[in-house]
Amino acid sequence: MKKLKLYNSLTNTLEDFIPIDAGNVRLYSCGPTVYASPHIGNARPLVVFDILYRVLGRLYDNCVTYARNITDVDDKINARAKLENISIGELTTAVTAEFHKNLKLLNVLPVTHEPRATDHINEMLSLIDALMVNGFAYESEGHVLFRVKKMAQYGMLSKRSVDDMIAGSRVEVAVYKEDPMDFVLWKPSKDGDPAWDSKYGPGRPGWHIECSAMSHKYLGKQFDIHTGGQDLMFPHHENELAQNFGAFGCIMANYWIHNGMLLVDNQKMSKSLGNIISLDDILKKYDGEAIRYVLLSTHYQKTLNWTNQSVTHALQALDRLYGALANTCAPNTCHDASVQTDFSVLDALCANLNTPLALKYLHDLADKIYKSSDADEIDRLGCLLRQEAGILGLLQKNPDAWFRNNSAELDENKIQQLINEREKAKKEKNFSLADEIRAKLLENNVKIEDTRDGAVWKLLRNH
Ligand SMILES: [Zn+2]
CATH class of the missing domain: 1.10.730 (Isoleucyl-tRNA Synthetase; Domain 1)
Structure with missing residues (x-):
């Protein structure tokens, strides 16, 4: 069998991939927050990790379980639903449907499990209970927070010390926190925003807890590969790892694979x-x-x-x-x-x-x-x-x-169609689109000249 080598962000080395159970290779990806269409940068991990899924499928006889979540509880969702005067459910359903359509167009294979956060509030609350019992979490003013200092290994993924993180000050200082590094597991909902009953008071989960709760449900306490964009490594992935460690005493995933940014x-x-x-x-x-x-x-x-x-x-x-x-x-x-x-x-x-x-x-x-x-x-x-x-x-x-x-080759009809689209874009003052069309034509050896009678085009030779 061919050997798969992967760059593991946890160890910062290129490693041979050895699954925990070759009969069920388990993979988790952080999915989209469904408030609007993702940008093209968010599409990169979807395609890259689709390749990883396909490769694992070939190597392990399709014995692969792939879970990618849908975040459907978030401030951005609440704000957009209010702005558009539609319910949160209507918004998240419509954006999720669009997302699925786009995945198909990108030829991204469906995942094994696509859990939604709002369907797993109980699982999140159980995980929070486990963290409370183990001393990794505490209640304060309607919030439940993760006690970062309790975990000596915190920072092991992003390779930052707690002091660096505070100095970098991507942490929210709040009076209800024991320590500025502590992060939210559960928080009170603002007026009108979705809230769930819990023994910690009515509220909603913090973002990080959903991935730990859902990966635990579908992949177990410890699984093979956790993937996502580099920008998620800290704090999101670091906090997911910390939550699993606090609740279950093990490292969430053996391999952490991060894709680079798109500019x-x-x-x-x-x-x-x-x-x-x-x-x-x-x-x-x-x-x-x-x-x-x-x-x-x-x-x-x-x-x-x-x-x-x-x-x-x-x-x-x-x-x-x-x-x-x-x-x-x-x-x-x-x-x-x-x-x-x-x-x-x-x-x-x-x-x-x-x-x-x-x-x-x-x-x-x-x-x-x-x-x-x-x-x-x-x-x-x-x-x-x-x-x-x-x-x-x-x-x-x-x-x-x-x-x-689809061909990049342009025939006369297509050229004229693009010129018309460019004229329309110029009228609408959408100059970036107009420039883009001009560049596309030039790339195909078609040069546009704007004259008093409108745009004319000619073919360039030996471009
Ligand atoms: Zn996640």
Whole structure:
């Protein structure tokens, strides 16, 4: 069996992955807070850890349990529901439905369990009870707090000392806390916000407790892999780990895998910069396969820099790969390409999910197809290419359908359509969209010139 190597943030080393139980490999991912469409940066872990799920499925005969939660109790949810004058339930149901639709477009496989926080309040309260009994939690003014100083190992994941954390002051100082580092497990609800009865008084859970309670329910006290974005390592993951340690006396997960951040034009996405790309919006404009390709084109631990060329490059790359499949058999008639190869997509992915290397391997196969004039060999390599790409969740469409709908190549109709969209964007003063369209056209050797009679275009040669 191939050996999977993963970079473990808990030990800061590249390790051989050894599951607790090879008959049931257990994986947890922190899921979305369903108040609005996630941005493209939030889509990165969804795709990256989908790859991990697929790899584990191959290596362990599909004996994998994958849980990813839905956070449906949160201040942002309350605020948005109020703003839109709809109930919290209506908002979270609608956003969750949209989220599922987008996952499908990205070809992200459904997880085994997708627990919602509001369905697990009792489990959270039981966990809080266990922390109280063990002396890791205390009550104060309607709150229940985690007593950080009780845990000598606190900071073991993010490698920070408690003093550094206080100095960094990402902690809320409050009179009801024994220590500024202590974090909320249960808190009173504000007027009109959802509240649940408990022996600690009516209120709602803190954010961190839900992941500990739900992973415990579906994966056990200690499981194999915990994943999430690097930005969640502290305080969220550190606090999840602390809660499990306090309640059960063990380390929550043996491997902690974190993906790097996604920047847009080398800047962090923010409201003030107006550069937030929502997943909903981008998937309305482009095929999910192209977005998936972009997200896999940078190694998951590295920062991914999104530019307005990213999707165009992915479309071009997919054109090339689908082009190689064009003269081979169709997806449903593909036969098992059981050929001995020195290297495969699975080898690349077993090397700490090296997706760029896996994509390069697909392009090498495509090269061989383009160079070959032997119909049998083209057929065989085509099946191999499709089969290998399947592990990455790519190239499963019919090439004709791909070229009809998505090709980066522009015909006259498409060019005119884009020019019209650009004119409309300019009228609506949406200059970033107008610039993006101009850049997309230029990338395809189409130059627009604005004249008194409107925009005209010409093809550039030798661009
Ligand atoms: Zn979490």
